[in-house]
Amino acid sequence: MTSLDPSYAAALARAAAHAQAFRAGLAERPPRPALSYAQMLQRFAAPLPQAGQPPAQVIEQLAALAEPGLGAMAGGRFFGWVIGGSHPVGVAADWLTSAWGQNVGNHLANPAGAACEAVAAQWLLELLDLPRQASVGFVTGATMANFVGLAAARGEVLRRVGWNADAQGLFGAPPIQVLIGDDAHATVYSGLQFLGLGHERVTRLATNAMGAINLPAFEQALGDAQGPLIVILQAGQINTGAFDDFARLIPLAHARGAWVHVDAAFGLWARACPSRAALAAGIEQADSWATDGHKWLQTPYDCGYAIVRDAQAHERAMSISASYLPTSVGDRDPSHLVPELSRRARGFATWAMISHLGRDGIAAMVEQHCRLAQRMTEHIACERGAVLLNDVVLNQAVLRFGTDAAPDEGDRLTRELIASVQDEGHCFVGGAEWRGRWVMRLSVINAATSEAEAMRSAEAIAAAWRALRDRS
Numbered sequence: 001m002t003s004l005d006p007s008y009a010a011a012l013a014r015a016a017a018h019a020q021a022f023r024a025g026l027a028e029r030p031p032r033p034a035l036s037y038a039q040m041l042q043r044f045a046a047p048l049p050q051a052g053q054p055p056a057q058v059i060e061q062l063a064a065l066a067e068p069g070l071g072a073m074a075g076g077r078f079f080g081w082v083i084g085g086s087h088p089v090g091v092a093a094d095w096l097t098s099a100w101g102q103n104v105g106n107h108l109a110n111p112a113g114a115a116c117e118a119v120a121a122q123w124l125l126e127l128l129d130l131p132r133q134a135s136v137g138f139v140t141g142a143t144m145a146n147f148v149g150l151a152a153a154r155g156e157v158l159r160r161v162g163w164n165a166d167a168q169g170l171f172g173a174p175p176i177q178v179l180i181g182d183d184a185h186a187t188v189y190s191g192l193q194f195l196g197l198g199h200e201r202v203t204r205l206a207t208n209a210m211g212a213i214n215l216p217a218f219e220q221a222l223g224d225a226q227g228p229l230i231v232i233l234q235a236g237q238i239n240t241g242a243f244d245d246f247a248r249l250i251p252l253a254h255a256r257g258a259w260v261h262v263d264a265a266f267g268l269w270a271r272a273c274p275s276r277a278a279l280a281a282g283i284e285q286a287d288s289w290a291t292d293g294h295k296w297l298q299t300p301y302d303c304g305y306a307i308v309r310d311a312q313a314h315e316r317a318m319s320i321s322a323s324y325l326p327t328s329v330g331d332r333d334p335s336h337l338v339p340e341l342s343r344r345a346r347g348f349a350t351w352a353m354i355s356h357l358g359r360d361g362i363a364a365m366v367e368q369h370c371r372l373a374q375r376m377t378e379h380i381a382c383e384r385g386a387v388l389l390n391d392v393v394l395n396q397a398v399l400r401f402g403t404d405a406a407p408d409e410g411d412r413l414t415r416e417l418i419a420s421v422q423d424e425g426h427c428f429v430g431g432a433e434w435r436g437r438w439v440m441r442l443s444v445i446n447a448a449t450s451e452a453e454a455m456r457s458a459e460a461i462a463a464a465w466r467a468l469r470d471r472s
């Protein structure tokens with residue numbers, strides 16, 4: 001029997017040991033890293049190595065250097081942004097993905113990766129209850145999923161008026177009009193920017209207090225729209241978790257001939273949870289959807305899904321062909337659905353997480369996170385001077401502090417509270433501007449968050465607020 005070079009075996013074993021020790025320590029590790037970027041830069045700073053180091057020593061050194069700059073972002077008390085848990089099962093699948101070292105660009109070179117992706121894609125469509133014939137590209141996250149969906153949209157709305165944007169570009173093309181809600185995510189604007197559609201050259205639509213598009217504003221804009229049209233809707237506003245009214249808006253947009261793209265980075269997962277599915281009713285009528293694996297599905301990073309109803313429009317926008325690249329019509333070539341040619345087999349981690357949690361486990365997890373978001377915010381908002389600003393329909397909450405004070409003073413108190421919660425280190429929450437005022441944001445979306453940890457964190461925030469309020 002042949003064996004792996006012992007020095008490589010040692011490096012892999014050391015990596016596994018460090019990974020296990022890190023995960024074992026997550027429950028105790030503060031959510032915020034001990035050292036800052038500047039301090040970490042000093043730790044890593046070194047001249048370019050002239051001679052190479054032995055494998056295990058490199059891994060030991062990396063683990064030792066990085067350690068104080070790692071927070072417990074994958075732990076149960078991190079509520080700062082919409083961030084999943086990099087679940088150990090997904091991590092294990094990702095280790096194998098890397099160890100196998102297979103480029104999943106096409107299915108002849110990597111039949112295992114392409115087939116696993118094809119099956120995971122069907123599972124996703126079933127889980128999220130989207131049209132079963134839709135195509136699914138495995139991208140790095142919702143940013144690229146938005147880009148891919150909008151690229152398919154751009155190609156198709158121009159193809160319908162006789163213009164081949166993929167071949168001819170946009171110079172001289174009939175202008176495309178883009179309608180987008182005023183509270184859309186920043187990455188959708190990035191997608192528009194990458195595609196030559198411009199992040200300012202859009203019609204922004206008025207939204208309600210929760211951030212969902214107002215129907216009269218939508219009808220007005222549709223009535224005024226000229227030529228090829230792309231409508232961008234949202235499932236899960238980044239602060240409030242709000243959903244656009246898909247059942248009403250999508251048919252109106254389609255009657256006008258628009259392509260409807262939905263940024264549903266985390267909100268699409270409401271579809272996987274019977275008690276929340278109604279929030280996204282009608283979303284299945286859209287033309288493309290962007291969602292993440294590395295948020296609610298808990299896969300490690302670099303995992304999102306670009307889902308397009310019209311598989312041909314999807315492939316037209318993304319296909320890469322060259323005589324040296326093998327193809328066969330009708331079978332899945334993963335690179336034809338995403339911007340990259342060479343890439344890791346992202347389907348393995350997705351397959352592993354769905355296999356591990358199952359439909360029931362995913363539904364229960366989403367349900368639990370929504371329930372905890374509600375319970376945590378009820379606990380905090382009953383403190384004098386604290387107020388909850390959104391309906392906690394999903395897993396997101398927006399809170400403001402200093403309600404008895406002048407607005408500027410309320411901003412100051414809210415920011416100071418966020419900083420003190422972060423410094424104290426029990427849990428991590430973030431802040432944002434919402435409706436012109438500073439707020440605390442709470443996202444409950446990590447599989448590692450237990451009920452006890454959630455409630456202890458809520459009490460830590462409440463206690464920090466009482467201390468700040470009684471000092472001021």
Ligand SMILES: *Cc1c(COP(=O)(O)O)cnc(C)c1O
Nearest residue numbers: 082141142143185187263265292
């Ligand atoms: C997180 C998020 C994105 C961006 O997704 P990435 O996975 O970070 O690329 C886009 N839209 C919404 C609503 C999000 O929550």
